[in-house]
Amino acid sequence: MQRCDWAGEDPIYQAYHDTEWGVPEYDSRALWEKLILDGFQAGLSWITILKKRDNFRAAFAGFDPHQIAEWGEADVLRLLSDPGIIRHRGKIEAAITNARAWQELEAREGFDSFMWRYVDGVPLQPGFATQAEVPPKTALSEQVSKDLKKAGFKFCGPTITYAWMEACGLVNDHILTCHRHDPCAAMAR
Template sequence: MTTTVPTPDATPAAPPAQDEPFRCFGSGDPVYAAYHDEEWGVPVHDEHALYERISLEAFQSGLSWLTILRKREGFRAAFAAFDPEVVATFGEDDVARLLADAGIVRNRAKVDATIANARALLALHDSGRTLDEVLWSHAPTAPRERPRSYADVPARTAESAALAKELKSLGFRFVGPTTAYAAMQACGVVDDHLAGCVVVAG
């Protein structure tokens, strides 16, 4: 069973200009279009980049993804460019600073989760594993037809549920099956660009 998801943040895309190619989402906003064209669905393996994507997906929960994109540089400044070794050292003074920072989403549970996830990532490295290995071990193996509309794109899958379960067992927070699936899309573990999308055609 699939869930209707008009765009990755459930916000209908603006209609493209007459001479603009078809995009799954992002037409009409240069920040959103650039994210669609250059990042969404592109495989990511760098540990810092993966940590950033998972952190931003957690902050996005319940909000528009475009809101997160517009605050992305603010998030990077606030969280030391998502360097887990730095974020893992954050204490209560840092939490207070973050909750006063209008450049990010000021949500205590999400801030705490981002710090906890940095510590979980370092613990994972200490065990000889990487987030890259964990994430990509849950990539679907069965052939998939490219979706024709967002009615064909699930909000969660068996693989994202398994990923969420493993991440939670490793100490990661704010990584339920839906957030895990969004991270899989963002990191290219799955490619949900619609049939006919300019990225696919290109």
């Protein structure tokens, strides 16, 4: 079975690749959770986040943005002492800020609608033949990043944003020979 090169030999990575990565995500809260996790990944490997994802979900109240938006310094300190997650004050504070920004966007137009309009509701299908062709960011991810920051989000630079767009299926960057390319392409609404 052919996979994208980045999935490697780690069973956790392979399971993520085979079941989640590139599958179009249309749920506002789930999109937000993935954006937060991609922000925590900045400067680290994605496998680190995958291995800690259940700990993150427990520490961050199941990634309920309404609950997290109410958090303050006591919660930041609690999270900074939690060895099960990435203990980075800036990223923790950004998650709280991003919960508040998500609430505003969700109330105004829906976070899912806000995000999916960038691709007119249909995942982009670049059709890369090799992993080397897949860019770390694009003009579109730069625009999405800029707009997210304008809406009050943090830790959402263009590289993080592009990785998030790939993970959430806004862009199908499974290489053409990957066994997941065609099934993910077929999932587009």
